[in-house]
Amino acid sequence: MDGESPGGGITLEELQLAARNHGMPLEALRSPLTPPGLHYVLTHYDIPEVDPTTWRLRVEGHVRRPLELSLREVQALPRVTLAVTMECAGNGRALLAPRPLSQPWIHEAVGTAEWSGTPLSKLLDRAGLGSNAVEVSFEGLDRGVEAGISQHFERSLPVREAARPEVLLAYEMNGGPLPPQHGFPLRLVVPGWYGMASVKWLRRITVLAEPFGGHQQAVAYRLRATEEDEGTPLSRMSPRSLMVPPGIPEFPSRVRHLRSGRVRIDGRAWSGWARVVRVDVSPDGGRSWGKATLGHSPGEHAWIGWSFDWEATPGTYELCSRATDETGRTQPLDPEWNAGGYANNEVQRLRVIVSDDRA
Numbered sequence: 001m002d003g004e005s006p007g008g009g010i011t012l013e014e015l016q017l018a019a020r021n022h023g024m025p026l027e028a029l030r031s032p033l034t035p036p037g038l039h040y041v042l043t044h045y046d047i048p049e050v051d052p053t054t055w056r057l058r059v060e061g062h063v064r065r066p067l068e069l070s071l072r073e074v075q076a077l078p079r080v081t082l083a084v085t086m087e088c089a090g091n092g093r094a095l096l097a098p099r100p101l102s103q104p105w106i107h108e109a110v111g112t113a114e115w116s117g118t119p120l121s122k123l124l125d126r127a128g129l130g131s132n133a134v135e136v137s138f139e140g141l142d143r144g145v146e147a148g149i150s151q152h153f154e155r156s157l158p159v160r161e162a163a164r165p166e167v168l169l170a171y172e173m174n175g176g177p178l179p180p181q182h183g184f185p186l187r188l189v190v191p192g193w194y195g196m197a198s199v200k201w202l203r204r205i206t207v208l209a210e211p212f213g214g215h216q217q218a219v220a221y222r223l224r225a226t227e228e229d230e231g232t233p234l235s236r237m238s239p240r241s242l243m244v245p246p247g248i249p250e251f252p253s254r255v256r257h258l259r260s261g262r263v264r265i266d267g268r269a270w271s272g273w274a275r276v277v278r279v280d281v282s283p284d285g286g287r288s289w290g291k292a293t294l295g296h297s298p299g300e301h302a303w304i305g306w307s308f309d310w311e312a313t314p315g316t317y318e319l320c321s322r323a324t325d326e327t328g329r330t331q332p333l334d335p336e337w338n339a340g341g342y343a344n345n346e347v348q349r350l351r352v353i354v355s356d357d358r359a
């Protein structure tokens, strides 16, 4: 197989990225909050080494009062805890053909955690935005070379998004300090947006009078029809539903084996644009659909659980599920290709064999 077919011709460089940046095993979809250690991880460069006693956060640029805060000072600010579903914009990339060369996610670049921290807007109020402020940029401690440019990972938000009350500067994940790979000692969490907006290992927040033109904003994380196309920036997560893979997996193909009879299929669905109002399930690759029952959500910015009862008779099936949100956005049955391999929210297809001798 080559790069022209999904998964074909995976390179050693892609494998190297995949070995560093792990996904969430899909069986973790059983829990409303992703168990510690199972949340996906995506890091462009190296995880930086940070001494929390000397670490400082600077807030500067077009502000009336530039700030410099220690971790204790950040932790002394008003505290909020939110359950947030975070997904990498590259989730689904490995299903595209030809495959854009980057982290080859299939479906598993997602997780839901409880993040505790202080609302960014409170800190911006304290610094006092200049009247000419249009964006706020967030710079991480991590550095690398990308597209030939030496850079710190840095992304911005328009002022009106940065001011939303749910945008947090988080110093805890699931009740403990941030793990090194998730941004210790402080990260941004932007509920509803793809993960790239949630800058880890923060060291500086800069209020800008013009749009930020750094690599991660102006070149990467844009939907582009071709490499030359300027494209449009990615922001909020498109709707997606994933199933808890039923039955038992075959090694190494991970095809599922199930017994016949009534099978309860469970899953979780999310959208960064609006509430998920509907999930449909198909046992036959998308030819026929039935409506799932929506269940519990751990929070307004997190996925919602769903379930569907299926009468399984011996045979081979392709299970699909599809989420639709309140704005009418839904998931396509086939991938929509773009040069960066972003936001491919085509429906998940799960191969299942129903028999009474192997399951």
Ligand SMILES: Nc1nc2c(c(=O)[nH]1)N[C@H]1C(S)=C(S)[C@@H](COP(=O)(O)O)O[C@H]1N2
Residues within 6 Å of the ligand: 039, 040, 041, 042, 043, 044, 045, 086, 087, 088, 089, 139, 140, 141, 142, 153, 181, 182, 183, 194, 195, 196, 197, 198, 199, 200, 201
């Ligand atoms: N400083 C920094 N922040 C970063 C990144 C990074 O490489 N460096 N990766 C971004 C991307 S692309 C994603 S999807 C999320 C992943 O967050 P997680 O590893 O905690 O799941 O972090 C974002 N924040």
Ligand SMILES: [Mo]
Residues within 6 Å of the ligand: 042, 087, 088, 089, 090, 195, 196
């Ligand atoms: Mo990402």
